[in-house]
Amino acid sequence: MTTKKTILIVDDDQDYLYQLKARVESFGFQTLLAESQKEAEELILKTKPDLAILDLMMENEDSGFILCYKMKKKYPEVPIIIATGVAAETGISFDINDENNRKWIKADLFLEKGIRKEKLKEEIDNLLIKMNS
Amino acid sequence: MSTLKILVIDDEPGIRSGISRILRNFRVDYPFMEEAFDFVVQEASTGEAGIELIETDKPDILLLDNKLPGIQGVEVLEYIRKKQMNIIVVMITSYASLELAVKATSDGAYDFIPKPFTPQELKSSIENITKRVFLKKMTNKLQETGKQIRFQFLSVLSHELKAPLNSIEGYLQMIRERQAGPQLESYDYMVDRMLERIKGMRTLILDLLDLTKVTSGKGTRDIREINLVDIAHTAIDTMRPYSIQKDVKLNLHGNDVVKVMADNEEMEIIFNNLISNAIKYNREGGTVDCTIGEDGTCVEILVEDTGIGINPEDLNKIFDDFVRIKSEKTRNITGSGLGLAIVKKLIDTYKGTIEVTSQPDIGSKFKVKLPIEKPCS
Numbered sequence: 283m284t285t286k287k288t289i290l291i292v293d294d295d296q297d298y299l300y301q302l303k304a305r306v307e308s309f310g311f312q313t314l315l316a317e318s319q320k321e322a323e324e325l326i327l328k329t330k331p332d333l334a335i336l337d338l339m340m341e342n343e344d345s346g347f348i349l350c351y352k353m354k355k356k357y358p359e360v361p362i363i364i365a366t367g368v369a370a371e372t373g374i375s376f377d378i379n380d381e382n383n384r385k386w387i388k389a390d391l392f393l394e395k396g397i398r399k400e401k402l403k404e405e406i407d408n409l410l411i412k413m414n415s
Numbered sequence: 416m417s418t419l420k421i422l423v424i425d426d427e428p429g430i431r432s433g434i435s436r437i438l439r440n441f442r443v444d445y446p447f448m449e450e451a452f453d454f455v456v457q458e459a460s461t462g463e464a465g466i467e468l469i470e471t472d473k474p475d476i477l478l479l480d481n482k483l484p485g486i487q488g489v490e491v492l493e494y495i496r497k498k499q500m501n502i503i504v505v506m507i508t509s510y511a512s513l514e515l516a517v518k519a520t521s522d523g524a525y526d527f528i529p530k531p532f533t534p535q536e537l538k539s540s541i542e543n544i545t546k547r548v549f550l551k552k553m554t555n556k557l558q559e560t561g562k563q564i565r566f567q568f569l570s571v572l573s574h575e576l577k578a579p580l581n582s583i584e585g586y587l588q589m590i591r592e593r594q595a596g597p598q599l600e601s602y603d604y605m606v607d608r609m610l611e612r613i614k615g616m617r618t619l620i621l622d623l624l625d626l627t628k629v630t631s632g633k634g635t636r637d638i639r640e641i642n643l644v645d646i647a648h649t650a651i652d653t654m655r656p657y658s659i660q661k662d663v664k665l666n667l668h669g670n671d672v673v674k675v676m677a678d679n680e681e682m683e684i685i686f687n688n689l690i691s692n693a694i695k696y697n698r699e700g701g702t703v704d705c706t707i708g709e710d711g712t713c714v715e716i717l718v719e720d721t722g723i724g725i726n727p728e729d730l731n732k733i734f735d736d737f738v739r740i741k742s743e744k745t746r747n748i749t750g751s752g753l754g755l756a757i758v759k760k761l762i763d764t765y766k767g768t769i770e771v772t773s774q775p776d777i778g779s780k781f782k783v784k785l786p787i788e789k790p791c792s
Binding site for chain 1 (some may be wrong): 574577581582585587594595601607608741746772
């Protein structure tokens with residue numbers, strides 16, 4: 283019997299967090315939650331998730347980037363998804379929709395918040411398979 | 416030091432070299448201008464050559480003779496006008512007639528220097544034009560900044576509206592799909608959360624309306640002598656049901672009459688926001704003390720609470736648009752993040768000040784000072 287994989291979800295919107303947790307658990311995963319960049323940084327010190335889904339803008343405009351950078355330093359093999367809400371990011375100085383900028387961030391995937399349930403599951407499964415191979 | 420490009424189009428070589436000589440070491444420097452300007456001069460002997468230079472290396476200022484071998488000066492002027500180029504044109508011509516002056520001016524010429532002109536006359540005109548160029552640059556910069564600020568605001572605003580809508584939609588889908596199975600308390604939780612988010616959107620909309628009133632400016636302002644204590648009483652009466660619900664005591668201190676020249680509605684907005692915050696972020700059984708006083712030149716409004724306080728690193732942020740402090744302590748407190756931003760903007764229009772001091776878990780104190788004219792009694 284394989285143990286369930288653990289997915290870390292970080293977002294400062296408590297309702298989005300609740301809903302994503304329910305969704306990810308319905309896929310058969312366990313979840314770890316953090317509501318701020320600071321909380322997530324503390325969590326990472328103690329645990330290593332199998333995958334992380336990070337909100338981009340939290341207490342800082344680039345909290346997601348900072349967390350991604352720190353996680354990749356500590357656990358380079360853990361896949362990271364950065365969730366973006368397009369309306370929020372237009373207007374900030376760093377354009378997330380620019381291909382070059384995305385490459386610089388080193389997240390494994392950028393997903394728009396609100397993608398279909400099936401697509402999310404597919405992307406998570408693909409990243410976890412890649413990690414194991 | 417900034418350099419402005421000047422192009423001289425004149426068929427007389429003496430004129431061209433004379434102008435180059437005069438302006439080569441000329442500097443324009445005024446106290447109100449942050450930068451000094453010097454000049455680099457290019458020459459063309461025909462209208463055609465001039466246009467080529469204009470296309471390849473656009474000058475800021477054009478000194479243009481009318482009588483030229485090929486196309487005339489006014490045709491060069493028309494070319495510039497048609498292409499809507501941002502060049503200031505000064506006509507230098509020996510054949511100055513009223514007809515020419517009218518045509519050139521209507522085609523966009525800024526000034527006329529009839530030949531023969533002295534070096535001083537040329538320098539005066541250039542000086543004038545330089546000031547104008549500087550002011551135009553500053554205006555453009557301000558408009559650009561204004562546009563960027565507005566764009567940023569709208570981006571954040573649309574996010575603030577979309578987030579609660581997405582949450583509500585998410586919960587409704589979970590309910591429709593019976594995602595919590597038979598656990599009815601979970602559905603109750605979802606409904607409570609949705610109502611909470613709706614409350615948040617309503618607050619945001621009301622605050623936005625206040626904000627537009629503040630930023631739209633003069634229009635409906637009604638400045639007259641008012642008694643701030645009356646406004647404080649009204650605000651406290653409005654907030655009383657809320658304070659009872661939160662079990663917070665409201666107290667008013669100070670004289671019965673503190674007069675000020677201000678707009679009634681704007682003062683209400685300031686009091687309502689400060690007092691409602693003081694209640695919202697307070698603890699059960701806590702107090703809000705509002706004191707109104709004056710010290711000769713200023714009126715002072717003090718709103719103190721026994722609430723959760725503000726961390727030192729957050730003290731600067733709280734007056735920014737849409738900033739809400741998100742922490743374990745504020746988890747269940749909704750707000751638009753605009754209340755204090757509106758208060759600050761209003762106070763700025765009165766040339767007043769607002770200061771906040773706070774101790775986490777003990778309380779916060781907001782001090783508003785308004786240097787308002789009192790009417791002669």
